[in-house]
Amino acid sequence: AQKVTQAQTEISVVEKEDVTLDCVYETRDTTYYLFWYKQPPSGELVFLIRRNSFDEQNEISGRYSWNFQKSTSSFNFTITASQVVDSAVYFCALSEDGATNKLIFGTGTLLAVQP
Amino acid sequence: DTGVSQDPRHKITKRGQNVTFRCDPISEHNRLYWYRQTLGQGPEFLTYFQNEAQLEKSRLLSDRFSAERPKGSFSTLEIQRTEQGDSAMYLCASSLWLGQQETQYFGPGTRLLVL
Numbered sequence A: 001a002q003k004v005t006q007a008q009t010e011i012s013v014v015e016k017e018d019v020t021l022d023c024v025y026e027t028r029d030t031t032y033y034l035f036w037y038k039q040p041p042s043g044e045l046v047f048l049i050r051r052n053s054f055d056e057q058n059e060i061s062g063r064y065s066w067n068f069q070k071s072t073s074s075f076n077f078t079i080t081a082s083q084v085v086d087s088a089v090y091f092c093a094l095s096e097d098g099a100t101n102k103l104i105f106g107t108g109t110l111l112a113v114q115p
Numbered sequence B: 001d002t003g004v005s006q007d008p009r010h011k012i013t014k015r016g017q018n019v020t021f022r023c024d025p026i027s028e029h030n031r032l033y034w035y036r037q038t039l040g041q042g043p044e045f046l047t048y049f050q051n052e053a054q055l056e057k058s059r060l061l062s063d064r065f066s067a068e069r070p071k072g073s074f075s076t077l078e079i080q081r082t083e084q085g086d087s088a089m090y091l092c093a094s095s096l097w098l099g100q101q102e103t104q105y106f107g108p109g110t111r112l113l114v115l
Helices: none
Strands: A003-005 A010-014 A019-021 A024-026 A032-039 A046-052 A059-061 A064-069 A074-079 A088-096 A109-114 B005-007 B010-013 B019-024 B031-037 B044-050 B053-057 B065-068 B075-079 B088-095 B110-114
Touching (some): A003 A088, A046 A059, B019 B110
Parallel strands (some): B010 B110
Antiparallel strands (some): A003 A024, B005 B019
8 A cells, every 4th residue: 555654743943954854655566756745834735856766866956855765665855954934844745657646645744944 | 837726715614505616727737636635634635637537536535526627627626515524725736747757736725614
């Protein structure tokens, strides 16, 4: 069965601290896709990254970086030098290769960045 | 390029009433998804369309729910005889599917409160 676990319900950091959001997934497929979305208080889910199961290279985009490890079924997200504007709920999601690429979401991690 | 739009953004209704939500996808996106998100949870898949065809419905979508996407453009989600348990955020997403991987872009959601 497909499942995404975000064990951290809430994280609070002070501005400029680095923070890592954990994501562990379960799937029986060999081809699958992993995503991170940001949901600010306004409610709209903002796409951050998509990674397919064949690409284990870590990715960096500005202050954001992602660590994909198939051996531990994890796809962790690190924000370097956090800012108040990073405060939001972050969701990790999984979709399996097939006709329907519906997203299976974790329960999200609420990140609060204090000034 | 405008993003996904949803209307209304908020809806308050009394139990037993019917409600209809609209979603306008990103132009030329051929897939449109509906998700439901309750407080403290990640979005859950409800149904999706490829062009005008509704290809999959979740078992979460009871008989009181119906979705359409006439002409393969905008979509509507109707809930008949609303119940308090229908209170949630209803999210729409669209994507351009070319046969393999895709990225879903979300609208701002419609927040429904059933009294």
